Amino acid sequence: MSNIILGIESSCDDTSAAVVKDCILLSNVIASQKVHEAYGGVVPELASRAHQQNIVPVVSEAIRQAGISKSQISAIAFTRGPGLPGSLHVGTSFAKGLALALGVPLIDVNHLHGHVLAHFIKDDENTPVPQFPFLCLLISGGNSQIIKVNSPGDMEILGQTIDDAAGEAFDKCAKIMGLPYPGGPVIDRLAKDGDPDRFKFAKPHISDFNYSFSGLKTSFLYTLRDAVKQDPDFVANNICDLAASLQKTIIDILMDKFAKAIKQTGIKTIAIAGGVSANSAIRNAVEDYARRHRITAFIPKRAFTTDNAAMIAVAGHFKFLDHQFMDISEPPFSRVSI
Ligand code: KG4
Numbered sequence: 001m002s003n004i005i006l007g008i009e010s011s012c013d014d015t016s017a018a019v020v021k022d023c024i025l026l027s028n029v030i031a032s033q034k035v036h037e038a039y040g041g042v043v044p045e046l047a048s049r050a051h052q053q054n055i056v057p058v059v060s061e062a063i064r065q066a067g068i069s070k071s072q073i074s075a076i077a078f079t080r081g082p083g084l085p086g087s088l089h090v091g092t093s094f095a096k097g098l099a100l101a102l103g104v105p106l107i108d109v110n111h112l113h114g115h116v117l118a119h120f121i122k123d124d125e126n127t128p129v130p131q132f133p134f135l136c137l138l139i140s141g142g143n144s145q146i147i148k149v150n151s152p153g154d155m156e157i158l159g160q161t162i163d164d165a166a167g168e169a170f171d172k173c174a175k176i177m178g179l180p181y182p183g184g185p186v187i188d189r190l191a192k193d194g195d196p197d198r199f200k201f202a203k204p205h206i207s208d209f210n211y212s213f214s215g216l217k218t219s220f221l222y223t224l225r226d227a228v229k230q231d232p233d234f235v236a237n238n239i240c241d242l243a244a245s246l247q248k249t250i251i252d253i254l255m256d257k258f259a260k261a262i263k264q265t266g267i268k269t270i271a272i273a274g275g276v277s278a279n280s281a282i283r284n285a286v287e288d289y290a291r292r293h294r295i296t297a298f299i300p301k302r303a304f305t306t307d308n309a310a311m312i313a314v315a316g317h318f319k320f321l322d323h324q325f326m327d328i329s330e331p332p333f334s335r336v337s338i
Contacts, residue, residue: 007313010091011083048086077316159209194244
């Protein structure tokens with residue numbers, strides 16, 4: 001029998017609901033919160049208020065677009081953490097209330113598992129999905145991790161950032177150049193017209209498969225500070241080359257450790273996930289690596305790189321198969337590892 005899972009995501013500043021039937025996507029509705037743009041980052045209090053406003057219409061619309069009735073829903077999956085506490089509370093409370101009202105199981109999903117399992121969102125039965133185990137580079141505003149995915153519920157972190165995440169490196173360097181938040185997509189766009197070899201920035205030397213991006217940020221800041229002393233218009237006159245060189249440095253750092261992990265584990269299926277996996281250069285770099293080494297790469301659709309409830313519903317699908325349900329009295333977790 002088919003399982004129909006309603007997923008709810010509210011960990012940060014996107015309110016999203018999605019319906020999947022045996023991992024085949026029936027709907028995925030996202031209400032993004034524009035209110036934060038004026039502040040240069042997400043304001044937690046405003047985020048939870050906006051979730052309160054959005055959650056009922058977003059869930060109703062996801063059910064409507066899926067063409068199902070509420071009585072067909074097998075279970076409710078929701079993001080339990082990590083994320084902003086106030087934002088998580090909205091999704092958690094709503095998911096509990098709806099599960100109680102419909103008399104269906106409640107499934108808690110780790111948001112990071114959701115990003116990794118986004119590769120199992122299917123258009124139809126023929127959509128290819130990764131074979132286990134696979135290696136996933138999870139790169140977002142809060143994480144940079146190399147994960148060995150043994151099964152939907154068994155993920156091992158092989159390496160991770162010891163300071164800033166890759167997305168933070170994009171966003172903080174964009175801010176230094178006076179670009180708007182989030183800076184990652186802006187840098188990606190500007191880099192297309194720039195020379196990636198024009199400027200050199202510091203790369204970290206740290207052990208194992210771990211990452212560090214704080215040294216790069218400092219090196220970027222000092223390069224610009226010194227250059228602006230000579231030419232006040234330096235940033236404006238070189239913006240595309242700066243964006244391209246910065247992007248190349250971040251991608252080189254990411255790929256260096258990812259390639260080492262692929263070689264050492266001998267795993268032949270790789271994937272990328274998280275907000276930064278929308279970046280054109282990392283997508284090209286991973287595809288190119290896979291082609292050269294004759295391995296299989298999974299690159300997510302851009303819609304599934306940022307926060308979305310489809311990935312939560314799919315992660316919920318796997319837990320549903322294992323009867324891993326959550327007790328209605330348990331709270332969300334703002335901090336939790338993979
Ligand atoms: O996974 P995500 O939506 O949420 C957080 O972890 O916060 O990731 C957001 C991050 C931001 O740092 C943003 O700048 C980055 O993903 N990002 C990108 C691109 N699109 C989003 N970074 C580089 N290139 C992009 N095209």
